[in-house]
Every structure is written in structure tokens, then in C-alpha cells.
Amino acid sequence: MRRACRRAAGLVMGWLLATAATLAAAQSELQPFTFGYVGLADDPRYSEARLENRFQGEPWGRPIAGAKVAIKESRFPGMAAGVEFGLNEQLVADSQAAIEAVRQLQGNGHRFVLLDLPGPTTAEVADAFAGEEMVLFNVSASDDRLRGQACQANLMHTLPSHAMQNDALAQFLLSRQWSEVLVLVGQEEADRKLADSFARSAKRFGLDIVDEREFLLGNNPRQREQNNPRLLTSGIDYDVVYVADTQGEFARELSYQTQLPRPVVGSGGLVPQAWHWAWQRHGARQLNNRLEELAGRHMTGHDWAAWIAIKAVVEAVQRQKTSQFAPLRDYLVSDDIVLDGFKGYRMGFRDWNGQLRQPILLGSGNWVVARAPFEGFLHQTNALDTLGFDPRESKCKLADN
Amino acid sequence: MNKAAKLLACMLLAGAAQTASAAGTGYLFVSSEEDDVVTVLDAQSLQKVEEIAVSERPRWLAFSPDHTRLYVACGDGNSIDIIDVGKMEVVDRIEDVDDPEIFDLGPNGDRLYISNEDDAQFTIYDIASKELLERVEVGEEPEGVLVTPDGKTAYVTSEVANMVHRIDLESNELTDNIVVGNRPRRFALSPDGQELWVSNELSGSVSIIDTDSNQVVEDISFQPEGFRPEDVTPVGILLTPDGKSAYVTLGRANHVAVVDAQSREILDYVLVGSRAWGLALSEDGRRLYVTNGLSDDLSVVDTTEREQLRSVPVGRVPHSVVIDTTGG
Numbered sequence: 006m007r008r009a010c011r012r013a014a015g016l017v018m019g020w021l022l023a024t025a026a027t028l029a030a031a032q033s034e035l036q037p038f039t040f041g042y043v044g045l046a047d048d049p050r051y052s053e054a055r056l057e058n059r060f061q062g063e064p065w066g067r068p069i070a071g072a073k074v075a076i077k078e079s080r081f082p083g084m085a086a087g088v089e090f091g092l093n094e095q096l097v098a099d100s101q102a103a104i105e106a107v108r109q110l111q112g113n114g115h116r117f118v119l120l121d122l123p124g125p126t127t128a129e130v131a132d133a134f135a136g137e138e139m140v141l142f143n144v145s146a147s148d149d150r151l152r153g154q155a156c157q158a159n160l161m162h163t164l165p166s167h168a169m170q171n172d173a174l175a176q177f178l179l180s181r182q183w184s185e186v187l188v189l190v191g192q193e194e195a196d197r198k199l200a201d202s203f204a205r206s207a208k209r210f211g212l213d214i215v216d217e218r219e220f221l222l223g224n225n226p227r228q229r230e231q232n233n234p235r236l237l238t239s240g241i242d243y244d245v246v247y248v249a250d251t252q253g254e255f256a257r258e259l260s261y262q263t264q265l266p267r268p269v270v271g272s273g274g275l276v277p278q279a280w281h282w283a284w285q286r287h288g289a290r291q292l293n294n295r296l297e298e299l300a301g302r303h304m305t306g307h308d309w310a311a312w313i314a315i316k317a318v319v320e321a322v323q324r325q326k327t328s329q330f331a332p333l334r335d336y337l338v339s340d341d342i343v344l345d346g347f348k349g350y351r352m353g354f355r356d357w358n359g360q361l362r363q364p365i366l367l368g369s370g371n372w373v374v375a376r377a378p379f380e381g382f383l384h385q386t387n388a389l390d391t392l393g394f395d396p397r398e399s400k401c402k403l404a405d406n
Numbered sequence: 407m408n409k410a411a412k413l414l415a416c417m418l419l420a421g422a423a424q425t426a427s428a429a430g431t432g433y434l435f436v437s438s439e440e441d442d443v444v445t446v447l448d449a450q451s452l453q454k455v456e457e458i459a460v461s462e463r464p465r466w467l468a469f470s471p472d473h474t475r476l477y478v479a480c481g482d483g484n485s486i487d488i489i490d491v492g493k494m495e496v497v498d499r500i501e502d503v504d505d506p507e508i509f510d511l512g513p514n515g516d517r518l519y520i521s522n523e524d525d526a527q528f529t530i531y532d533i534a535s536k537e538l539l540e541r542v543e544v545g546e547e548p549e550g551v552l553v554t555p556d557g558k559t560a561y562v563t564s565e566v567a568n569m570v571h572r573i574d575l576e577s578n579e580l581t582d583n584i585v586v587g588n589r590p591r592r593f594a595l596s597p598d599g600q601e602l603w604v605s606n607e608l609s610g611s612v613s614i615i616d617t618d619s620n621q622v623v624e625d626i627s628f629q630p631e632g633f634r635p636e637d638v639t640p641v642g643i644l645l646t647p648d649g650k651s652a653y654v655t656l657g658r659a660n661h662v663a664v665v666d667a668q669s670r671e672i673l674d675y676v677l678v679g680s681r682a683w684g685l686a687l688s689e690d691g692r693r694l695y696v697t698n699g700l701s702d703d704l705s706v707v708d709t710t711e712r713e714q715l716r717s718v719p720v721g722r723v724p725h726s727v728v729i730d731t732t733g734g
Contacts, residue, residue, distance in 0.1 A: 064659050081545040081567040085583040288565060288589075294524060323568060323585055343588045345566075346610045350636040351588070388634060 009284055019239045035089040040076075042069055043103050043109035045099060046124070047097040050145075051342035060253030061276040061368065063172075064307040067123055068093055068144050070300035071308030074292070075315035082323045090319065097110050097164035097212035100126040104133045107342060111139060116330045117318050119311055131160040138330050140337065142314035145307050152358050152394060156401035160339070163317070164310035167199055169393035170277035173365035173377030174247075175385075176269055176391070179210050179348045180351035182266070183244035188217040189259070191251040200249035203271065207399075220255055239264035247271040276368060277377070279306030281368035296387055313346050313361065321345060347352075348376065352391060358401040362389035410642045430473055430730040431491070434686070434695060436704055437464040437478060440720025444478060445720045446494060446635045449688070449729065452706065452718045456494045460487045466508045470514040473730055479506040479520070486518060486531070491730060503529070508592070510553040510560070519560050521548035526560045540578045544571050550592035554599060561602060563590040569602055572620060582722045586613040591641045594666070597649040605654060610638035612654060612665075626665060630675040633659045642685040642696070653694055655682040662696055663714055674712045678705035684726040693718065697724035 019196065044067060051067055059065055072092055079090045093115065095106040100122075107118055107130055117140050120127050124146040131141055135157055143151060143162045150167045178184065186207060190200040200217065207214050221231040230236050238246060246263055248271045250256035256273030268274055282293050282303035292312075296304040320343070321336040322328060336342055337354060344352040348364040355362055365377045382391040394401075429528075433455060446456040461483025467489070468477050476489040478558060486506060488498040496614075502530025505524040511517065517539070518531040528548060532541040545564025552561045560573040570590060572582035587606025590613070592604045599691040601623075602615040614624040628638050632691075639657030645667055646652070653667040661675040682705070686695045694707040698714060703717045704724060707723070 078546045080564050080570075081564060081569060081583055085569060085585055177656070291523060295546070304431075313687055320568075343609055345568075345588050351608055388636070 010072050016039060033084065034088060036328065037091055038083070038088040038322065039093050039115055040072065041070060041107065042092055042094045042311075043071070043097075043106050043110075043118060043120065043122035044096050044191075045123070045126070046098060048121075050123075054312050058253060058257070059303070060257065062278045062306065063253060063304045063354070064145065064309075066300055066302050068305075068307040068311035069119075071144075071304065071310070071312035072315050073301055074295050074308075074314045075319070077295070079315065079319045082319050086322050086326060086328075087326055088322065090315070100129045103130050105177070106369075107134065108140075111137070116140065116333075117142070117314075119176075119314050121145045121307075121311070124151055125201040127151060127160070131157040132154075134159055138334075140318075140334055142311075143315055144263050144310040145308050148198070149394075152360050153403060154400040156399075156403060157356045158359070158403050159312075160356060161361070162360045163314045164306065165363060165365060166278050166360060167202040168205065168266060168391055169360075169363075170365055171199075171208065172392045173201045173276070173277045173367065174203075175206040175210040175212055176379045176382050177275075177367055177375055178212055178245060178270070180381070184212050185215050185242065185244045185245050186212050187238060187241065187243035187245070187267075188211045188214050188249065189255075190217060190245045191220055191222075191255060193251055193253065195251040197248045198248075199251060199272070203247055203249060206253075207379055209268040214397045216241055220250075221251075222255055223389075234259055234262035235264045243267060245270055245273075246272050264354070275367050276369065277365045277367050279303060279363065280309035281306075281366070281373045282320075283368065283371050284348075284366055284373045287347045289347045309346070313344065313352075316346075317361070319343070319345055352389065354355075355390075355393075357396045358394070358399060358402065360393060360395060362387060362392070364389065365392060407682070410503055420678040426474050433659075433730050434678040434727055435467055435476060435489075435730065436684075436720045436727045437463060437641075437725045438697075438723055439463050439481075439725050440722035442480075442483075443721050444476070444489065447704070447718065447720070449693075452465075452704075452716070457721075458489055458494055458496065460489070460496055461485045461499065466506075467726045468509065468511055469728060469730065470511065473600070474676055476728070476730075477518065479503075479508070479509055481505050481507060481523070486520070500531055500616055502534070508549055508551050510551045512553055513555055513557045519551050519553050521562055523547055524551070526564075527615070528560070528571070529555060530575075542578055542580065544580070545569060545577050545583075545650055550590070552593040552595055553604070554595065560617055560632045561593060563592070563604060565589045565591065565607070570602070570615060573721050582613055584620050584622065586615070586622055587611050587625065590620045592643050594643045594652065595646040597647060600620070603645065603652060606717070607657065610640060610645065610656075612640060612652075614670075624670060627650070628654065628659070628663050628672065628675075630656065630659050630661045630663070633661075641683045644685055644687060646687065646691055648693055649695075653685055653687070655696055656687050657681055657683065660698075662694065662707060676707055676714060677706065678714055679717055680705050681716065684724065686727045686729050688729060692718050695727045695729070699723050700711045719728055 014202045119142045127137045129144045251271040260269045321333045338356040342353045367375045378391045418712040436445045444458040449653045461480035461481035462699045478487040490497040507523040530540040543569025547565040549715040550563040557728040562571045571586040571726035587609030591605045604613045611627040613622045635660040642655035642724045652667045654663040664674040678696045680701035681699040684697035696705040705717045706715045
């Protein structure tokens, strides 16, 4: 027995040496292929105080964790293609500095850059590089506008838009025949936009918004009609409450506090998102484990968006067997690409606005209740295109379309 | 059993499917991931003979060459459980195996070649001493493992890297990384060893690798009528011993594809249960058994008529099925 152990130890030692030698030899021949990553150093979305809350559907840490997992997963495809994938992270002060950082990355030969920026900053950066040979991946802004009137040929979106999230929710509500919806909306401009996005989805799928009411945060008794969940949800009947709250605090408290015993959806309760840590199918369990090991926390939709952006380019490199920008870019938006997002569908990008088509997970607490699209929602080309804008209803008009 | 006797048994069996159990016990062994059991069924009556308790999340199953032992990969139990086929109980286990998914036995039956899903590793264990002999780093989520009959080469799929790793078992080094379709799962080797078939779950296809050049020479795509492409998710695959036909389970498309292995023509799609994954062929080639992970049952397919004869409930989330045909 002891001899067997020694023999095994010897073998393991030999393996370590052999592996180190072959890896070193293989790596010296690999060309670097580095992704840029630009975020704001003081992005309030990642303040410690905010992250501690773990709001549903919001990031629970910087999405670069997802990008790092993807880079690690890409070492064998890289080897086969003769490249070594890497990541260059830049955290900057403001939008001007973000533009400069991307310019610098471009100067160093980076052609694929992940933008972890708020919506308006994302638009500014994409604008500054309009018409240039770059692909900028929006991994953390859900704004519909970025996929609509502010779309850019160089800007691709791996995070789903609000329209996609709300369409997923609307499909679910319709499939459950919960069609009477009370909408509660916050005072932030972003809340307003989210509620408008839901109104579009409701119309699209034939849900009835019975009323829309504005909520306020706080305990001021003079404003109790607007800050008390029970008063806000009384005096009317409805099947479900949709809450548009990008700050998350009000939505978090709403479930079980409504006047009528009705479910809450939207920013609280049942939340549509790109990813959920409790999703287990299609290899999700292993991906969740990898991110948890690397980041020490659960994976969110934002991590997933950064992860799949890298994976998309790696897939293009693997299939096109090149590191040249033009063929990679063309392949990314072509119908030939098959992306595995661990959500069970073959995914690809909408060539007309750069949005990644994808299933949406409806998560609640520690479980994924359902995955959209649902049975019975049909599209002439791809079931995933029942989620989000179609070209004919979009304001996105890219020059080359 | 010597070759002549085996041949004779096969000839007898070919004439009378009803006596398929003549060689071994004839029992079917089915692992179910959620129940932590291996269910034993009589192949003729399809009655349950025994339920063997094993470690958590049993998946892949394989017999020792003499069929006295059945090995069970238990993913959450982090073990390979060893069932005594005669006693129909777990008599031993190899522990501390990280999340084993699929494995193969060497030609001598003395080693286990295992894919460790969580650790992105391919490991080799000595069965007698239970020692870990080797560890080879592979792409994320390794799944299918196949060792060639000469014991010189192993192939491992990586679902995440979209490739098949070829490992030389003398040096235990990766010699080739062969890019195939998306989310490659499992293997079948042609009887002459020239062709390695790989199921691609997300591409809905099978890639055929030439084992001399280590290149993909052909892809077969499956499109049963009435199914969306995303529901066509091939996983289980086997080639008949004569090398003439292939059977491929199509996962969520709830069908098994029957393929002419020479012409690559898809001959038929046979309707089975929900999320068909595992499969096993009777020794006479007339019955195909398929595990349906989402309908918790086992389909019995008549391969001549190419239709499901019946389905029987087995444990929750059945994963693999094997047939005790030759020893015992």
C-alpha cells in the first residue's frame, strides 16, 4: 500500500513536470488576443452599501468576474487557434476618461472592448467610435434607447434590454392568464422608462394595465397614499402588481404587503433577468460554481453578459480560425454563429441592432420559476425574437442596413 | 466465455429474441440521478427485479469485462460505486473522485478513465488499489470518455471548449485538440476504429472524426419534423457492432435518430419519451432501450419496425442503461 502511494506520488510529480514543460512550450507560441474592459471607478451601482442589498436583477459585484471566468474557459480553444486570450481592465473617472481609455486600448491593438458603463455613458463612448473598426460590448446597461434610436454599428449588447425582460414577463403573465396589471412606478427617470417599457410589452401581448400609480420612498405620514404599499394597492382589483423601481428598495418590500393577495413582479417578486444563480440546467450548475469560486459570490445577469461577450468572440475565433477583425465581426452578427449561453437555446446576435437574442429567466428568491420564451408565442424566424423589439417597430436604423 | 461459444450464443439469440437472457442475467440496469438508486429490470417482463441503493446522483454505468462488477459514477457522492452483479448490491467504492460524470474502463478492466466535470480534469484510477494514477487538465465540463480497445488512446469531450481532446495513454499527454460542434457530449467508435462519432448537443448534430488525421470529416445534422432547432439536442450515441447503423438520442426532441453509418443517411426518427439521453442495444440488435430523463421512464424500441413497443417507469431522472448480456 505504502509503495503504491509512493508510486502514485511519483507519477503525480512526473505529471506536474511534464505538464509544466508542455504548457510552457505551447504558450510561448501563442499570440496574445486581449479584450479591453472599461468601467467607472465610482460607479454607484457597485458601491459597497448598494451591493450588500443584493437587489434582484441588479449586479452583485462588477461583471468583470464573468469575463474572467470566460477567459479561463477559453484556454483550450485559444491553444487550438494559436492565441492566448487575456483581459485588460481599466477603471476610469468619467465618460471622457472612458473614451480616452478605449482610444488607448485601440492604439494597443484591442478591437473588442467590454463596456461596463451606465446607459448614457455607453452611448457617448459608442458615438465617439462611430464607424471605426471596433466592437464595443455593452454588458451592463439595459436601456431600450441604446438598442433603438441610439444604436450604433459598433455597439453590441449582451445584456438583455428592458423590452426583452418585460416581454418575457408579459408572456409569463399571459400564459398564467394574469392579465389585469396594477403598475407602481418610482420617481426616478429610469423608473419612468422601465414602466414605459412594460407598457409597450403589455400592449404587445394584450395585458390590461388597470392603473398606474407613483410610489414614494419614506414614512412621511402626509404622503402615505404614495409610500404605504397597502394604500397604494387598494381601491381597485388586479391580478398582479408590476413595480418599476430601479433603486430596488421599495420593490424589495412590496411582496406580501399589497392590499389584495396578489403576486408582485418586475423589480421585485418575480424578476426577469439574463441569469440566475439557482438556474441548474444546461451546464448552469458548473458555470455558477466557477464564478462562485472566482468571485466569492453568486453569479448575476451582468456577470453572464460579460461572460457571453467574451465567449462570443472566442467562438468566432474558433470557427473562423483567425484573429483578423473583419471576418470575426462579420461572423459575430451572422446567422451561422451558434452561441451556448447555458440557457438551452442556440443564440446569436440581431444583425440590425447588435442585440444578443437569448432566453430570459424569471427568478424569485432562490429559484428560477420559468424561462421565456414560452410555448405558443411564435415568431416567423426565431422564437427568441418574441422577446424585444422587431426591426419594423424599432427606431434603430444602422447605416449599413 | 470463449469466442466460439459467444458466437453460438449470438446465433441462437438472433433466432429467438425471447431468450436474450441466456448469456447473462439478461437484466437491465438503469441509474436514476434523483433517487440515488440503480434499478434492475428483467428485460423480457420489464418487471423490477431490484433497486440497488448507491451514492448520490448516479449517472454513467459500465460493466467489468467479465460482467461480475458494475461500476457507477456518482456525481454528488464523489465516488465510483462498485456493484456485485450477482449479489445486486454495492460491495465497494472508490471515494474522493471529484464529480465523476462519465468514465470508461481500459481493455483489461483494471483502470477507470474518468471525466471530472467540476474540475475540468481527466483522471485515471487503478481499480484494485483505488489509487489515483494520473490527472490531465482538459477543457471545462468534460463529459464523454472513450478508451480505444488497444488501451493506447483516450478521447474526452469538453462541452465548454467545443472540442475533443485526444490523450496518449502511454505519456498521458494531450496530443490533439479537435474542434467539433457546440457542446459535444458523447462518443461511439466504429468497429474498425477508423471513425469516432461525437454528439453535439447544442448544434443538433454529430461530428465524425477520422482517427488517423484527427480531423472532422463529416457532420450529420438532425431535424425531426415539428421540432424547433433548439429542441434537437443529441446526447446518447451508439454504433451497432457490425458498424452499419448508428442510433442517436435527440434529447428534448424526444426521438431517436436511426442513421445508416456508411451513407450517413438518416433513415428514421423514432418517437420515445421526454429528454431521451441514455441508450443500450440488446445483444441481438433487435431491441433498443432508451432512458427518458424528464418523463422518468425507459423506452423499449423495436429496431426492425423502428417504433417504440412500450415504456416503463423507472426512478426519477433516469440517466444511463446497460444490459448484462454476457457474464454473471
